[in-house]
Amino acid sequence: MTGEDDPKEKSDMNDNPEDPGTPAPPSAPGAPGRLRRMARSRGGIAVVGALVGALLGTGVMSWRAGDLPFAARDMCWGSLSPDVAEALFTDTDVRSDELPLRRATEDSMHTECSMQGFGDDELESEVTASVRTLGELRGAQAWDWTRQYLSSRMTPLGDGITGMASSQRAWVALPTSCHERSYEPGEKPPLRVVTLASGASDPDSVNEVDARRGLDAMSRAVVRLANGVMDEYGCEGRYPDPPKLPGPPEGKSVKALDNDRLCGLRGVELPGWARGEDVSAARTTPGTEADGPVTGGVRSCDVGRPFALDRIRLTTVADPKLAGVVSRVLGERADRLGGDGKGAHAGGLTIYTADCQRGRAAFVAWEKNPADDADDADDTAGGRRSLGLTVLPSYVKTEAKRAGCGEVNVKVPSLPTT
Template sequence: MADEPESSKMVNSVPETPEVDGPLRQAPAPRPSAPESPGRMRRLSRSRSGIAVIGALVGALLASGVMAWRSDELPFMARDVCWGSLSPDVVHALFSDTDVRSRELPLRRATEDQMHTECSMQGFGADELESEVTASVRTLGELRGAQAWSWTEEYLSSRMTPLGEGITGMASSTRAWVALPASCEERSYESGEKPPLRVVTLASEAADPEGQNVVDARRGLDSMSRAVVRLANGVMERYGCDGPYSDPPTLRRAPEGNELPDVDADRLCGIQGVRLPRWAEGPDAEVVGITPGTKPGPSSAEGIWACDVRQPFGPNRLRLMTVADPELAGVVSRVLGNRATRLGGEGQGAYAGGLSVYAADCRSGRVAFVAYEPGKESESHADKSLALAVLPSYVKAEAKRVGCGDMNVKVPSNLAP
């Protein structure tokens, strides 16, 4: 049977009744109105037809799981949305001055369906949809192939800032994610069996918006980082697991323009020994993104680092990425299937089209290294792959930096640059 949308919940002074069926809660009864002048709603309630109208309206709202309010005008009462996690002030910060409507699927879908469950928040102006933010709870550890890569490309990009303060997660002005503790599992596991990684996410607009001004980028980063931590706390409370997390500090936004390093063909993205092939060098190349708040090459405390380089008037774009968080590295290492060409060496890797991935088991756990040409991941093996040409020098330099020792990627002779 298909899942029904979860009912909306009203926040008032009546204590919340614990739910008998798992993480979902019933809505408490609304607070009685004060005996003031009747008003239209009170006049309606004095007639049979009025009672029928009110009953139909309230029933429709509760059955659909839809909530709506304005930042300065709350009908009925203020309510938390997305599984009781996000208060109105947190939600309003994600939108401009618009009507906000929310609809959510039951949280238990995240356990029953190994993919995810979602909550949609939509901002309307003059009854027209203006913007949307989608929250989800996802079992990331189950993803493979194209699904794993789609998440990696969006949520581990060079625009994402680590949340820090003991929270495994990142945020930008349009994307955010937080890993849930291993205790947030509803089924038991065998001794030694590790639960798959689960995350909460927020997404709005494009993952890499064009021409976003500094003010909007700053406001978006602040609101998304705060909201995703509150979302994680709400989900953790529902599952009865470890938590909560503290609100994140003010994060560093993604650097732009003069804040970015110049391209050095023999020190790409600021990493000594990482080289562009001669055929890819050009005066127009520039660094267009680098993970905020980190130095080139992550230490063991900086689990994710990415850098994007492009030629504005040329065909080549390149992303380099190191994922030193073992659980995330496990997801990244599964993005290429059996049809990819295997790469040899001390680790395990593969290459297909414009995507090269190499993984190794190091002292701190699994680490994944990625070289990627956006837009070329689905192409057949090309004569000149920028990602494959840069990967060996990138892995060699980064492996030493993250404590993996000396590593050499062996590329098949017919694919060697």
């Protein structure tokens, strides 16, 4: 999805650090991939050794003391071995450039590492690793991260790892032991994550083979990245490599929509005025069931056409720390909603939060193009037809029970029905 409608609260909006552009090649690229691969073989070692000797004899080549020529080095703060990093690309020379791994500051972006794939010395693709403090994000920045990293393309990593991955995105939460100061009882440390980003967060088309390969590579790399960062920070504990994840959400996971059980949820219906070809398919977070627990703390459902699931997204965030990030998306200028919890609505985005057994939970309804159903004369929450506001009360009531929040009733403005 590339044409998003951001919330009205844009005071915190900066350039999106998670959708990397195409920077110039690093000034000090690594060794060419062919030589690197040659250096790993027994026969290649002899060839490379002879070549190095010849170059040294003529004074053509030099390197820093302690470095081996053509030796493949671990990337991104020593976290990613060459085989893990190269699996993120397709038969290219991989080079990296990184900023120092700093401790937390008031800046929500701690640091970044860029891995670039070159073919014939031309930049073909890029994967960006970063260490972020989500607790510092507000407004459009918080929404941009939520939109990219909590979509229905993302698969929970499982095995006690708080994180998700797709063929284009991945994130893992760092443990509280990575905080450089202690916190008072009741004080909540900010959520910090390591992320990987490659290309568009919601590409128009990815075949199942490439999606499977990308998902496996991203999930393994982001866990290794998290462990490397934890080593550098001196944190306690390490994450195991993720298990084989459910199939990626491309292709077969897109299912025909049941109008009477929207996203498979009993009691959540699609209103009559929204039914039709534009709302005929749905995709839900892989590995989750409509009647089961919220695996990994997040469940999303994208609804629309089979190849353009951009009519509405419904998301349940049962992880309290993530819910805290989501709750800060909408600012004071949003229209407030009533009921047993707290909520707000602005543009095509509606967010409602409730206090549950595990802590705060958040429920999100996002319409990518709300103007399609808007009354130009009155664009307030109560003056236009809104699919998000229409389904939100039944969606929250159903999902809140499943998330352990009990009965949660939502009050929205009276909405037009025709």
